[in-house]
Amino acid sequence: MRVLALLDGTIADPEAPLFRADDLGVMRGDGIFETILVADRQPREIGPHLDRLERSARLMQMRLPERAAWERAVQAVIDNWPWDTDPEMALKLVCTRGIDGGDGTPHGFAMGMQIGEDTRRKRRDGVAAVTLERGFAPDLMDRAPWLLLSAKTLSYAVNMAAMREAESRGAEEVIFTATDDSVLEGPTSTVVIAQGRTLLTTPPSSGILQGTTQGALFRAAEQAGWRTEVAKFPTSALFEADGVWLCSSVRLVTQVHTIDGTAIKADPELHAEITRLYESNY
Numbered sequence: 001m002r003v004l005a006l007l008d009g010t011i012a013d014p015e016a017p018l019f020r021a022d023d024l025g026v027m028r029g030d031g032i033f034e035t036i037l038v039a040d041r042q043p044r045e046i047g048p049h050l051d052r053l054e055r056s057a058r059l060m061q062m063r064l065p066e067r068a069a070w071e072r073a074v075q076a077v078i079d080n081w082p083w084d085t086d087p088e089m090a091l092k093l094v095c096t097r098g099i100d101g102g103d104g105t106p107h108g109f110a111m112g113m114q115i116g117e118d119t120r121r122k123r124r125d126g127v128a129a130v131t132l133e134r135g136f137a138p139d140l141m142d143r144a145p146w147l148l149l150s151a152k153t154l155s156y157a158v159n160m161a162a163m164r165e166a167e168s169r170g171a172e173e174v175i176f177t178a179t180d181d182s183v184l185e186g187p188t189s190t191v192v193i194a195q196g197r198t199l200l201t202t203p204p205s206s207g208i209l210q211g212t213t214q215g216a217l218f219r220a221a222e223q224a225g226w227r228t229e230v231a232k233f234p235t236s237a238l239f240e241a242d243g244v245w246l247c248s249s250v251r252l253v254t255q256v257h258t259i260d261g262t263a264i265k266a267d268p269e270l271h272a273e274i275t276r277l278y279e280s281n282y
């Protein structure tokens, strides 16, 4: 099931070709995207997602269609989704730099997609993860803006290769580490750990994406009396933590039960509390 909307709000055939072969998004992965969860017609964290899309465009120095166009396309997809049979969808916003040698007019669309069984299983059962080197230092971002660390670009081939590496090691998720052995993020998720009644995550200044799901979780946790901290932490902290989660819009707050083949603390009651906190936002 797919529902595709163009930025003028018209619905298009999701099985018909949409992009030219010389579009820079196709040729070079030169573009940006967002993935938003829509539950019962409500897009979650739409403001932070659109803010992040604009930030990615600024880092990429590419033109971005106006916010109203994205909002129109989002609404068109929501209006055409079969909510009676499918109460949740993953909504992708995609924007490319446009045609190679063109005038820089960006090309974008919004597409709603069903949430796969694989994702539902990860939400339900938790995941085994492996730590993998990402190959950069946590202070690289400011020194090397051309690396686009912290932008959500279409170039996710490395992230997907890391997921295949995890599978080849008998796991289903990855936690990337920096050259100083601090924890970065997952290929499609933000890492959050619990230390007592404190939730801790890596700062975006380390060169990771600012997570909207982690932001929503921390917002609710603070209101409920948890301490939250955004600070660098070493890989060893994963093994000593009271809980480790991978947060992302569609996967939600997924509990990690095993890292590099070692079982870690994965208390089902704490997981239920963290999930309740996140859900209390909606």
Ligand SMILES: Cc1ncc(COP(=O)(O)O)c(C=O)c1O
Pocket: 035, 185, 186, 187, 188, 189, 190, 209, 210, 211, 212, 213, 214, 247, 248, 249, 250
């Ligand atoms: C690299 C990366 N980090 C973190 C996240 C989590 O972000 P969000 O919670 O906004 O979905 C994602 C989402 O896909 C991601 O691709």
